[in-house]
Amino acid sequence: MMFNVPDVKPLINDEFAGEPSKRTLQYISNKRASGMPVVGLYCGYAPLEVIRAVGAVPAILCSFADKPIPAAEEVLPANLCPLIKSSYGYIITDSCPFFGLSDAVVAETTCDGKKKMFELISSYRPMFVMDLPQLPDEAEARSNWATMISKLKGFLENTFGTSGTSEGIEAEIQATNIKNRLIRRVYEYAEKKPPLLSWQELYELSYLAQVATTEHLLPIFKEIFETIEERENKGIYYGSPSSPRVLVTGCPVGGDSTKVYRIIEEAGGVVVAMDACSGMKPFLSDIEEKTGDPIGAVAQHYLEIPCSCMTPNTRRLTELDKVIDRFQPDAIVEVVLHACHSYNIEAYKIMTHVKEEYNLPYLKIVTDYSEGDVEQIRTRVEALLESI
Amino acid sequence: MQTALAGIPPLIENARIADPIRRFLEYVLNKREQGNPVVGLYCGYAPVELIRAMGAVPVSLCSASQWTIPTAEEILPANLCPMIKSSFGFIRTNTCFFYAASDAVIGETTCDGKKKMFELIAHLKPTFIMDLPQLPDDAEVLDRWRESVLKLRDFLEKTLQTSLSADRLEAEIRETNRKNRLMDRFFAYLACRPIPVSWREIYDVITLEHVANGDEFQDLIEKISSGIDQRIALGQCFGTFSSPRILVSGCPVGGDACKVLQIIEEAGGVVVAMEACSGMKNYFVRITEESGDPLRAVAESTLSIPCSCMTPNRRRLDLLDKMIARFSPDAVIDVVLHACHAYNVESHKIRKHVQKKHGLPCLKIETDYSKGDIEQIRTRVEALFENLELKK
Numbered sequence: 094m095m096f097n098v099p100d101v102k103p104l105i106n107d108e109f110a111g112e113p114s115k116r117t118l119q120y121i122s123n124k125r126a127s128g129m130p131v132v133g134l135y136c137g138y139a140p141l142e143v144i145r146a147v148g149a150v151p152a153i154l155c156s157f158a159d160k161p162i163p164a165a166e167e168v169l170p171a172n173l174c175p176l177i178k179s180s181y182g183y184i185i186t187d188s189c190p191f192f193g194l195s196d197a198v199v200a201e202t203t204c205d206g207k208k209k210m211f212e213l214i215s216s217y218r219p220m221f222v223m224d225l226p227q228l229p230d231e232a233e234a235r236s237n238w239a240t241m242i243s244k245l246k247g248f249l250e251n252t253f254g255t256s257g258t259s260e261g262i263e264a265e266i267q268a269t270n271i272k273n274r275l276i277r278r279v280y281e282y283a284e285k286k287p288p289l290l291s292w293q294e295l296y297e298l299s300y301l302a303q304v305a306t307t308e309h310l311l312p313i314f315k316e317i318f319e320t321i322e323e324r325e326n327k328g329i330y331y332g333s334p335s336s337p338r339v340l341v342t343g344c345p346v347g348g349d350s351t352k353v354y355r356i357i358e359e360a361g362g363v364v365v366a367m368d369a370c371s372g373m374k375p376f377l378s379d380i381e382e383k384t385g386d387p388i389g390a391v392a393q394h395y396l397e398i399p400c401s402c403m404t405p406n407t408r409r410l411t412e413l414d415k416v417i418d419r420f421q422p423d424a425i426v427e428v429v430l431h432a433c434h435s436y437n438i439e440a441y442k443i444m445t446h447v448k449e450e451y452n453l454p455y456l457k458i459v460t461d462y463s464e465g466d467v468e469q470i471r472t473r474v475e476a477l478l479e480s481i
Numbered sequence: 482m483q484t485a486l487a488g489i490p491p492l493i494e495n496a497r498i499a500d501p502i503r504r505f506l507e508y509v510l511n512k513r514e515q516g517n518p519v520v521g522l523y524c525g526y527a528p529v530e531l532i533r534a535m536g537a538v539p540v541s542l543c544s545a546s547q548w549t550i551p552t553a554e555e556i557l558p559a560n561l562c563p564m565i566k567s568s569f570g571f572i573r574t575n576t577c578f579f580y581a582a583s584d585a586v587i588g589e590t591t592c593d594g595k596k597k598m599f600e601l602i603a604h605l606k607p608t609f610i611m612d613l614p615q616l617p618d619d620a621e622v623l624d625r626w627r628e629s630v631l632k633l634r635d636f637l638e639k640t641l642q643t644s645l646s647a648d649r650l651e652a653e654i655r656e657t658n659r660k661n662r663l664m665d666r667f668f669a670y671l672a673c674r675p676i677p678v679s680w681r682e683i684y685d686v687i688t689l690e691h692v693a694n695g696d697e698f699q700d701l702i703e704k705i706s707s708g709i710d711q712r713i714a715l716g717q718c719f720g721t722f723s724s725p726r727i728l729v730s731g732c733p734v735g736g737d738a739c740k741v742l743q744i745i746e747e748a749g750g751v752v753v754a755m756e757a758c759s760g761m762k763n764y765f766v767r768i769t770e771e772s773g774d775p776l777r778a779v780a781e782s783t784l785s786i787p788c789s790c791m792t793p794n795r796r797r798l799d800l801l802d803k804m805i806a807r808f809s810p811d812a813v814i815d816v817v818l819h820a821c822h823a824y825n826v827e828s829h830k831i832r833k834h835v836q837k838k839h840g841l842p843c844l845k846i847e848t849d850y851s852k853g854d855i856e857q858i859r860t861r862v863e864a865l866f867e868n869l870e871l872k873k
Contacts, residue, residue, distance in 0.1 A: 168829050169826060170822070172560065172819075172820055202615040202616070205790070205823040206826065208790075209789065209826035211792065212826075212827075213830075222792060224614050227596060233625070234612070237625055402593070402596075404596045404610060405600050434592075434820070435594075435596070438557060438593075438594065438597035438601070439600075441556055
């Protein structure tokens, strides 16, 4: 799959095109060199606005490569999510540059595997584990989560000897909203038939935007919109008008598991939306501004992330409805990372929902970071796309 | 190898009482006929004192049979804990009598698999999911959990049309403490070398707690104790003085997973302690009496259960220290049910702790409810015992 003309200018046009982690590494290294502490993260539940408000820079830690998994399996069970094994393997082999730069790590009780893996790395860096409420619709969930976020703030302030103010958090909330609205504007070009950008471009943008400040991103966005508008004017698009449009949902997909995106493209499909944390999920909604209780607003926003760790996760269905309406997919591919029980079980609900409500073809792919199942996935994806 | 129990009088003489499932079934049926509502449970975090104080009967729902798993796997992933698959399969095949008899069901967010499985059964019965905090050492944790317990009370009041009085709850707290102290008298025998009871008898006695109350339970324990005293006086024991003594830790072991206990026995070992929820863990709990806030006391006691769903779960190491000191095992066997990530990852800590602090070997056995791995487990258990032999 490619653009309909050769030599299309990349969306983010710098020396890191195609290498999103190198781009963010340079960004974080620069920040740290300027004296800012770095906070390593594993998950979208970490409240970025609070981390920034205490003067720190967030860094997403490595978790997407197969390479460190054999080292991890010397301690962790083989039958565990590859994201967790990879994260742990990176740390014990000392090969995650972001972890190397981190002055503290924020973790959450999102799933059994991560929760218990964090215990094994808690001695490497000052670490704060956030007890995440799992029933998002209960009245106390928000206040419990707000308390946890306040405690995180206290931990970061103590660890770094800095302090964050309510005004600072409020400013970060507003900055996040500006950023999220801009990203959603970019997504509008993925809604088009055919789309004007590739999954790699969407993925790279998500990757950078979770880490970089709005201030840093504003000139980049300016260039992005110029590039896209130029594409539109010149009739440049990605794939072909007849390419089946695929919505990819489920577990985070990055690094070695982007094989699934590649296979979809090689089978003739075009990935128009990625609703996981590694894709669009963090940017789809705004944080309430000027509430007088910025931590409460942040708590509310993060608690609304429709991760399968929540029960019941009804928001995932309502968000999925919106994504389907906007991006008009012809098929849905759900990626479940091996042994991720919560996404795996929830997949049954998702399948039932998309079939009953939309009568869309749905395919669940359980995979890991190895290359071993590429041909098997290809066969299944080809069969799915043929059925459209 | 083993001293057979042939010729030795059973610990529980009444044949009706001796069959654990039958007596439990009868007990629940009787209670139901008397008009008591039944509340189905899947986990030790459900506060049974609260349920009892509201006039309801807590029952553990079926979860330990291979038989229901194929039906469950039509919807649930195969790569999931057999206990969760079995529980779901029992419901799908409508074969768990206790579930059928339940007027309400309580679930907890203990693990990913259960939490998400509950979503698939929540529409079948009035079901209440308790949001279990996972950081037991956090300052607010007890307030959070008390709030969940309070909401459970509201749910039960509404669903079962009953109410809770602080006095009844206080009385149930005393009752649990009394039972747990009595149970401890029985556990004292497990410290004997050689041990005078088999693992099956340990299970039988543990399950008596569900069907007998107050003086009746005390009476049973006293009869059992005198039966054991008599065995000791006659020199009757299970295994020999040199049989390897095994502490079994980890996931709940019941029904088809009891194959592990059976294999330990067949390989010449004796099970002297079972740490899991299905074993002794919950009986070591003492609930604060006359605290003025019995709901908080109940919340505190359940929260102290050292399950691997807690992080960090230091209390499990403390409990193991006490159990190792008391029951003098020669080895620890950590049973991990297939795909139970929490116990599986925690196993690494357990092994290190048991080896370093106590100098004991620790064998992790990952298994499910099928029979396919029996010979493989046997080989590993036999190898463990041979190693113990070499060290002597």
